[in-house]
Amino acid sequence: xxxxxxxxxAAEVSAFLDREFPQIHIGGRCxxxxxxGPMSARMRMDYHERHVRPGGTLSGPSMMxxxxxxxxxxxxxxxxxxxxxxxxxxxxNFLRKPAQRALVAECRILxxxxxxxxxxxxxxxxxxxxxxCHATGxxxxxx
Amino acid sequence: xxxxxxxxxAAEVSAFLDREFPQIHIGGRCxxxxxxGPMSARMRMDYHERHVRPGGTLSGPSMMxxxxxxxxxxxxxxxxxxxxxxxxxxxxNFLRKPAQRALVAECRILxxxxxxxxxxxxxxxxxxxxxxCHATGxxxxxx
Amino acid sequence: xxxxxxxxxAAEVSAFLDREFPQIHIGGRCxxxxxxGPMSARMRMDYHERHVRPGGTLSGPSMMxxxxxxxxxxxxxxxxxxxxxxxxxxxxNFLRKPAQRALVAECRILxxxxxxxxxxxxxxxxxxxxxxCHATGxxxxxx
Amino acid sequence: xxxxxxxxxAAEVSAFLDREFPQIHIGGRCxxxxxxGPMSARMRMDYHERHVRPGGTLSGPSMMxxxxxxxxxxxxxxxxxxxxxxxxxxxxNFLRKPAQRALVAECRILxxxxxxxxxxxxxxxxxxxxxxCHATGxxxxxx
Numbered sequence: 001x002x003x004x005x006x007x008x009x010a011a012e013v014s015a016f017l018d019r020e021f022p023q024i025h026i027g028g029r030c031x032x033x034x035x036x037g038p039m040s041a042r043m044r045m046d047y048h049e050r051h052v053r054p055g056g057t058l059s060g061p062s063m064m065x066x067x068x069x070x071x072x073x074x075x076x077x078x079x080x081x082x083x084x085x086x087x088x089x090x091x092x093n094f095l096r097k098p099a100q101r102a103l104v105a106e107c108r109i110l111x112x113x114x115x116x117x118x119x120x121x122x123x124x125x126x127x128x129x130x131x132x133c134h135a136t137g138x139x140x141x142x143x
Numbered sequence: 144x145x146x147x148x149x150x151x152x153a154a155e156v157s158a159f160l161d162r163e164f165p166q167i168h169i170g171g172r173c174x175x176x177x178x179x180g181p182m183s184a185r186m187r188m189d190y191h192e193r194h195v196r197p198g199g200t201l202s203g204p205s206m207m208x209x210x211x212x213x214x215x216x217x218x219x220x221x222x223x224x225x226x227x228x229x230x231x232x233x234x235x236n237f238l239r240k241p242a243q244r245a246l247v248a249e250c251r252i253l254x255x256x257x258x259x260x261x262x263x264x265x266x267x268x269x270x271x272x273x274x275x276c277h278a279t280g281x282x283x284x285x286x
Numbered sequence: 287x288x289x290x291x292x293x294x295x296a297a298e299v300s301a302f303l304d305r306e307f308p309q310i311h312i313g314g315r316c317x318x319x320x321x322x323g324p325m326s327a328r329m330r331m332d333y334h335e336r337h338v339r340p341g342g343t344l345s346g347p348s349m350m351x352x353x354x355x356x357x358x359x360x361x362x363x364x365x366x367x368x369x370x371x372x373x374x375x376x377x378x379n380f381l382r383k384p385a386q387r388a389l390v391a392e393c394r395i396l397x398x399x400x401x402x403x404x405x406x407x408x409x410x411x412x413x414x415x416x417x418x419c420h421a422t423g424x425x426x427x428x429x
Numbered sequence: 430x431x432x433x434x435x436x437x438x439a440a441e442v443s444a445f446l447d448r449e450f451p452q453i454h455i456g457g458r459c460x461x462x463x464x465x466g467p468m469s470a471r472m473r474m475d476y477h478e479r480h481v482r483p484g485g486t487l488s489g490p491s492m493m494x495x496x497x498x499x500x501x502x503x504x505x506x507x508x509x510x511x512x513x514x515x516x517x518x519x520x521x522n523f524l525r526k527p528a529q530r531a532l533v534a535e536c537r538i539l540x541x542x543x544x545x546x547x548x549x550x551x552x553x554x555x556x557x558x559x560x561x562c563h564a565t566g567x568x569x570x571x572x
Contacts, residue, residue, distance in 0.1 A: 023202070026193050027170065050169050059166070060211055060230050065204040087203050088402060089375050089424060091234040091520045093547050093565055095540040110560055111524040115401060116374060116426065118522050120549070120563065131539055134549065136522055136565060138375060138424075140402065231545060232518050232567060234377045236404050236422055238397040253417055254381040258544060259517060259569065261379050263406070263420065274396055277406065279379055279422060281518060281567075283545065309488070312479050313456065336455050345452070346497055346516050351490040373489050377520040 004112075007080035010036045013073050016081055024069065031066070033073055039109040041074035044126070046102050057097040064092060067121040067135035070105040075117045075139055078109060085117070089138040095131055102126040115141055147255075150223035153179045156216050159224055167212065174209070176216055182252040184217035187269070189245050200240040203276075207235060210264040210278035213248040218260045218282055221252060228260070232281040238274055245269040258284055290398075293366035296322045299359050302367055310355065317352070319359055325395040327360035330412070332388050343383040350378060353407040353421035356391040361403045361425055364395060371403070375424040381417055388412040401427055433541075436509035439465045442502050445510055453498065460495070462502055468538040470503035473555070475531050486526040493521060496550040496564035499534040504546045504568055507538060514546070518567040524560055531555040544570055 008016070014033040017024065024031055027050055035042040043066060045051070051062035068087060075085055104126050111118040116138055123133040151159070157176045160167065167174055170193055178185040186209060188194070194205035211230060218228055247269050254261040259281055266276040294302070300319045303310065310317055313336055321328040329352060331337070337348035354373060361371055390412050397404040402424055409419040437445070443462045446453065453460055456479055464471040472495060474480070480491035497516060504514055533555050540547040545567055552562040 020197055023193060023195065050166060052166065054163055054227070060233070061204060061208040064207045064211075064233070068203055068207075084197070087237050088404075089234075089236055090203070090207070091232075091377060091565065093232055093539065093567065094230050095547060110522065110563055118374075118524060118563070134539055134547070134565065136520065136563065138522065143429075231547075234422065234520060236396065236424065238404060253379065253420055261381060261420070261517075277396055277404070277422065279377065279420065281379065286572075306483055309479060309481065336452060338452065340449055340513070346519070347490060347494040350493045350519070354489055370483070373523050375520075375522055376489070376493070377518075379518055380516050 004078065005038055006036050006077040008036060008077045010034065013077050016076065017073070031069060034104070036073070036077035039074070039078060039112065041070055041077055041107045043070040043073060043105045044102055045105070047100060052100070056100050058103065060094060063094070063098070063103065063123055063133045064090070066103060066105050067092065067123060067133065068137065070107040070121050071119045071137045071139065074107040074109050074119055075112070078112060079141070085139040085141050087137060088140045091136050093134045095133060098132040099125040099128065103132070115143060117141060147221065148181055149179050149220040151179060151220045153177065156220050159219065160216070174212060177247070179216070179220035182217070182221060182255065184213055184220055184250045186213040186216060186248045187245055188248070190243060195243070199243050201246065203237060206237070206241070206246065206266055206276045207233070207278070209246060209248050210235065210266060210276065211280065213250040213264050214262045214280045214282065217250040217252050217262055218255070221255060222284070228282040228284050230280060231283045234279050236277045238276060241275040242268040242271065246275070258286060260284060290364065291324055292322050292363040294322060294363045296320065299363050302362065303359070317355055320390070322359070322363035325360070325364060325398065327356055327363055327393045329356040329359060329391045330388055331391070333386060338386070342386050344389065346380060349380070349384070349389065349409055349419045350376070352389060352391050353378065353409060353419065354423065356393040356407050357405045357423045357425065360393040360395050360405055361398070364398060365427070371425040371427050373423060374426045377422050379420045381419060384418040385411040385414065389418070401429060403427060433507065434467055435465050435506040437465060437506045439463065442506050445505065446502070460498060463533070465502070465506035468503070468507060468541065470499055470506055470536045472499040472502060472534045473531055474534070476529060481529070485529050487532065489523060492523070492527070492532065492552055492562045493519070495532060495534050496521065496552060496562065497566065499536040499550050500548045500566045500568065503536040503538050503548055504541070507541060508570070514568040514570050516566060517569045520565050522563045524562060527561040528554040528557065532561070544572060546570060
């Protein structure tokens with residue numbers, strides 16, 4: 001992949017999210033931008049009881065939210081806050097039950113075109129090696 | 144598809160969800176089982192400000208939650224509350240921005256095997272014909 | 287969905303395929319455009335031994351080829367032969383083993399935007415009701 | 430991921446394919462098992478004119494065939510030729526037009542359960558760094 005340096009830092013992306021998407025923090029701040037790299041991003045979702053499901057596992061929708069956000073953040077970091085990218089496609093494989101811990105999502109942008117950006121996301125329980133959820137997604141970038 | 148009659152009514156599935164997944168109602172009851180049919184189910188998600196995103200649209204994750212739930216409910220209605228089915232795969236196409244209204248999800252079970260159940264879900268704004276989100280998903284059924 | 291009348295007939299789409307994609311007929315003509323409707327298309331793949339797999343079933347790749355083609359044909363029929371649409375995303379659920387018979391694919395366009403077209407495809411053994419393969423896909427339309 | 434050593438070598442998997450799936454070689458031998466590693470496999474598809482599409486690019490279906498095969502080969506290598514695994518789900522993102530060269534597919538098994546195996550596949554033009562097609566897939570393993 002071409003390694004263009006990102007346009008925004010983790011702190012800048014984080015401030016942008018707080019301003020434009022305050023809703024993701026309703027019920028308590030759980031989502032954190034840990035790192036923005038070239039064509040990549042890392043996000044963390046803190047453990048919170050509103051994400052728990054029977055058997056003590058974390059809910060599928062909370063992992064889907066995290067993956068979608070990680071991809072958005074990676075794209076935003078790379079191209080800067082130019083207009084409103086929207087998700088057109090997301091696909092998930094749920095591989096293992098996550099532990100009752102924070103989740104870490106690592107996103108890699110596979111393609112950054114003029115109109116479409118595609119990436120994949122690996123979600124793990126913090127400190128674990130095994131992937132609990134794998135996602136791929138596409139954002140449409142306004143022209 | 145074989146048209147086996149469902150094992151549970153909408154009211155029974157609804158009571159099961161309240162007992163086993165009270166978390167889905169955190170922040171206010173939004174999800175409603177409207178109908179359980181043969182190999183099918185219909186769910187509604189009431190409009191709630193916690194699902195709103197910039198531009199007045201409803202969030203992707205709220206639609207993903209609704210689709211996952213509609214598929215779960217269709218399977219549960221069909222086979223009854225026998226053990227804990229888990230999502231293994233979900234794929235979404237986001238087609239249009241939903242209006243600031245309730246969303247209705249119609250799920251159809253495409254295959255109900257011994258180990259895997261597969262279905263698709265069409266989500267529309269209540270009263271509209273256009274599909275705003277299309278999903279397909281697989282649940283693993285414990286043996 | 288908006289019901290715009292298609293721009294091309296089945297015969298016109300068929301002639302276009304023969305001219306632009308003669309490769310799909312290598313080894314013998316199997317793919318046939320049966321119908322072009324408003325926002326929809328139906329294709330048939332004749333039974334041919336090059337599509338057979340152990341146990342007498344038809345191969346996954348032959349079904350994937352058929353689904354991709356059915357979506358392409360539906361879009362082409364609707365918008366006419368204006369430039370080169372390319373597949374950006376395809377997702378398949380393989381539901382049942384197909385019989386040793388022709389396969390019929392019915393495609394429905396779920397969204398026809400300026401830049402992206404999204405559709406789903408149901409593949410059945412000819413004369414059967416059960417879906418053997420379900421697909422969703424996205425084509426990017428050159429601007 | 431747990432790093433269990435594979436049960437079969439590349440030569441053994443290759444001989445198995447020749448015996449059980451001779452159809453993949455119809456029209457000329459293009460598919461080669463290059464490597465079987467722990468929870469991984471690498472396959473090559475030689476350039477052949479039957480895979481070419483207008484504009485000189487390689488067809489989507491030929492890449493889908495390669496990805497499906499790479500995942501099958503990775504699973505086979507890992508668990509040995511015990512029964513007939515079948516694809517239940519495949520999802521593709523087509524990222525770039527491949528060059529008129531051989532394609533190389535690298536598959537990684539993300540989960541190897543008793544009933545389901547999930548993996549992802551990256552396809553590149555031989556000698557290139559850029560991913561032209563990314564796939565994820567699930568095989569059902571007979572019990």
